[in-house]
Amino acid sequence: MASIGKSQKRRLGKTSSIEAMEREIHNQVEDLPVFARELGKDHRFRLLDPSNMIFTGSGDSFASSIFVHYLSGMQAFAADPFELQLYPQVSKNKTVFITSVGGKTRTNIQLARKVKGVAKKRVAITANPKSPLARECDDLIQLRYRNSGILTSGTASFSAALLAVAALIRRLPKLDSLTIMERRAAEWARRFRVHPRGEFLFVGSGTCYALAMYAAFKIHEVLGIPAQYQHTEQLGHSQLFSLQNKTDNLLFLSPSSDKKTGEVFRVLSKNGFHAYLLKGRTAEPILAALQVMFCLQHMALLLGRKMGLQESAFLTDKKRLALSSRLIY
Numbered sequence: 001m002a003s004i005g006k007s008q009k010r011r012l013g014k015t016s017s018i019e020a021m022e023r024e025i026h027n028q029v030e031d032l033p034v035f036a037r038e039l040g041k042d043h044r045f046r047l048l049d050p051s052n053m054i055f056t057g058s059g060d061s062f063a064s065s066i067f068v069h070y071l072s073g074m075q076a077f078a079a080d081p082f083e084l085q086l087y088p089q090v091s092k093n094k095t096v097f098i099t100s101v102g103g104k105t106r107t108n109i110q111l112a113r114k115v116k117g118v119a120k121k122r123v124a125i126t127a128n129p130k131s132p133l134a135r136e137c138d139d140l141i142q143l144r145y146r147n148s149g150i151l152t153s154g155t156a157s158f159s160a161a162l163l164a165v166a167a168l169i170r171r172l173p174k175l176d177s178l179t180i181m182e183r184r185a186a187e188w189a190r191r192f193r194v195h196p197r198g199e200f201l202f203v204g205s206g207t208c209y210a211l212a213m214y215a216a217f218k219i220h221e222v223l224g225i226p227a228q229y230q231h232t233e234q235l236g237h238s239q240l241f242s243l244q245n246k247t248d249n250l251l252f253l254s255p256s257s258d259k260k261t262g263e264v265f266r267v268l269s270k271n272g273f274h275a276y277l278l279k280g281r282t283a284e285p286i287l288a289a290l291q292v293m294f295c296l297q298h299m300a301l302l303l304g305r306k307m308g309l310q311e312s313a314f315l316t317d318k319k320r321l322a323l324s325s326r327l328i329y
Contacts, residue, residue, distance in 0.1 A: 017312045018304050020150035025297050027146045028159050029182050033175040035144050035160055039167040050075035050169055054091055056084055057099035058107065060154040060217060061161060064099055067210035068165040071285060076169065081111045091119040098124055101143065101157045103131020106329055112136040125164050127157065153221040153312050155297050158214060166286050173284050185294035189302045195274055198247035200227035203235055205261055207285055208253040211292050218300035224313025232261045250275040255288045
């Protein structure tokens with residue numbers, strides 16, 4: 001297992017993927033308000049009942065689907081795209097939103113074909129309007145953000161997807177404080193301390209469970225270190241017994257209204273666990289999610305810097321990268 005402090009100096013290009021990730025994090029401050037205003041002018045799906053919506057995707061896109069499930073008060077359904085293929089009738093007379101940044105994920109395309117004639121409409125949420133998924137679906141929501149052109153772990157693509165699905169459920173808030181939000185997130189990440197030999201566990205409920213998923217994915221991709229995610233309620237039932245209280249890094253994610261996650265954090269902290277609590281500063285759920293998201297992105301970036309990484313871990317393991325592509329595409 002890799003450990004914090006281990007140096008890695010391999011570079012894959014003039015601009016490294018770590019540098020590209022940092023640039024994309026900063027770009028969100030300007031790009032997200034512009035995209036949010038564009039989404040606010042799109043009224044195509046405004047009258048849809050959330051209970052008639054299904055959201056799906058893989059990786060970061062699955063996390064955004066789980067996020068909107070909770071944002072809708074659990075009215076909108078979210079599921080793995082392969083699992084939906086097994087039960088296509090669940091989409092009958094419903095609008096299926098399939099999020100895929102590149103629009104080339106094989107399972108998503110297969111799902112779109114599987115529910116054709118069953119679902120009321122199939123909508124691709126993608127940055128690539130000419131992708132196979134976009135061509136297969138009935139309608140399109142295009143993700144807009146500045147792409148550095150360097151393959152890196154998803155940052156701006158995730159936040160754009162988060163806003164795109166959230167806008168289908170409720171009116172987006174004004175995003176006029178992102179500069180402060182991003183600066184505070186960078187400051188929080190600099191204060192965040194991890195045990196160098198510990199694994200990571202991210203814990204949350206509701207929308208923060210979706211962000212816990214996203215956090216684990218960033219640790220996997222950027223650092224190449226084991227990371228897991230869990231619902232707050234489920235932690236004490238079995239996973240607690242596998243945790244190393246002196247070394248494992250536990251990060252509890254909580255919107256301002258989540259008393260349960262704060263309570264579990266306090267109990268484990270008092271019992272010697274290496275635990276941190278990251279709370280949203282506002283009751284507005286989308287703004288709170290962006291606050292936590294910025295912190296998680298800066299956390300992964302800064303830990304990568306501390307490890308001496310020039311490239312995200314997933315790009316340096318050519319064999320596994322090829323295997324990943326084989327599984328996905």
